[in-house]
Amino acid sequence: MGCVGSAARGQGDRAELEQARQLDRAHSQFMKREKKVVKILLLGPGESGKSTVFKQMQLIYTAGFDEQTRLSFRSFARKNLLEAFQELIRACWRLRLKFDEKTEKEAAEFILQLDMLSIEPKLKEFNKAIFVLWGQGPDSDSGSLVIKAAWKNKQWFHVSDSLEYYLGRLAELCSRDYRPSDEDILRASVRTTGIVEHVFDVDALSFKYEVLRVVFLINL
Ligand SMILES: Nc1nc2c(ncn2[C@@H]2O[C@H](COP(=O)(O)OP(=O)(O)O)[C@@H](O)[C@H]2O)c(=O)[nH]1
Ligand SMILES: [Mg+2]
Numbered sequence: 088m089g090c091v092g093s094a095a096r097g098q099g100d101r102a103e104l105e106q107a108r109q110l111d112r113a114h115s116q117f118m119k120r121e122k123k124v125v126k127i128l129l130l131g132p133g134e135s136g137k138s139t140v141f142k143q144m145q146l147i148y149t150a151g152f153d154e155q156t157r158l159s160f161r162s163f164a165r166k167n168l169l170e171a172f173q174e175l176i177r178a179c180w181r182l183r184l185k186f187d188e189k190t191e192k193e194a195a196e197f198i199l200q201l202d203m204l205s206i207e208p209k210l211k212e213f214n215k216a217i218f219v220l221w222g223q224g225p226d227s228d229s230g231s232l233v234i235k236a237a238w239k240n241k242q243w244f245h246v247s248d249s250l251e252y253y254l255g256r257l258a259e260l261c262s263r264d265y266r267p268s269d270e271d272i273l274r275a276s277v278r279t280t281g282i283v284e285h286v287f288d289v290d291a292l293s294f295k296y297e298v299l300r301v302v303f304l305i306n307l
Contacts, residue, residue, distance in 0.1 A: 131304030134276060140304070141285055142273050148287040152272060160267040163275045164253060165210075165260055166203045171250035172217060173199055178244040179237045191231045194219040214261035221254055249274040 129137040145152065152160075176195045179186070186192040194216035206213055222230025225238040237244075252274050259265055267275070 129304060133278070135304040137304055138277065138279060138283075139273060141283070144285070144287050146269060146273075148289055151269070157267055157272065160272045160275050161265055162203060162207070163277050164256075164265075164267055164271050165206055167247065167249060167274070167276055168253040168257075168260060169198070169201055169203070169206055169213070171247040171253070172221075174244070175234065175237060175246060175250065176220075178241075178246070179233050181244065182237055182240060184233045184236050186231065186233050188231070190219055191233065210261040210263070214257060217254070217257055221257075224251075224254070247276070249276065 129140060131137055142152075176199060179195075186195055197212065197216045198220075201209065201213065218230075220231045220234045222228075224230070225235050252270075253260060256271065260271075
């Protein structure tokens with residue numbers, strides 16, 4: 088009985104030893120991999136460019152944006168354009184600039200009552216209304232004189248950096264089969280909260296945008 092008991096115990100010890108060895112091997116492999124990981128934490132206020140850095144890394148070091156992600160930016164790009172233009176119209180009021188022309192007043196009122204959802208079935212009308220106010224841009228002969236005056240004074244109010252860019256892409260953004268370009272996606276501002284983690288392989292190093300190296304971004 089004693090012999091059988093100690094043989095069984097011996098076998099159990101060997102199994103435990105083997106398990107411990109496997110754990111050690113797994114741990115040392117993990118530590119080897121971790122040594123090659125550079126962890127970076129991006130900190131900064133909203134709109135300082137944290138998500139833009141992520142997107143740029145994705146473009147440079149991965150296969151880029153997959154189709155589903157790309158198409159998901161359709162509504163964000165339109166929302167960015169809509170909200171930034173609404174800000175511009177409100178700035179006209181604050182600067183006491185009034186739309187005297189009936190078509191301009193109607194276009195401004197139409198744009199102001201739209202939101203992310205209601206804009207989708209009204210893209211053609213939205214395109215037309217923006218064109219009435221913006222024309223071919225502030226330096227052209229077309230568009231509203233009121234908007235041109237507000238644009239000249241844009242240092243007095245907040246206007247998104249990307250507004251002019253998206254206005255240049257108005258026809259594309261308002262087309263039914265709009266497929267955002269890489270630049271449209273980089274320019275899109277989508278509010279994110281909490282911690283977002285991405286891993287990129289850069290040569291032999293794995294970059295983990297998280298802790299250790301801290302990059303603080305500010306918007307100038
Ligand atoms: N001027 C300029 N603005 C850009 C460029 N690329 C992105 N942006 C804008 O920079 C802002 C940065 O936003 P985001 O990266 O979302 O900031 P986060 O809140 O820190 O994540 C957005 O409004 C983008 O439209 C660029 O090349 N030039
Ligand atoms: Mg962000």
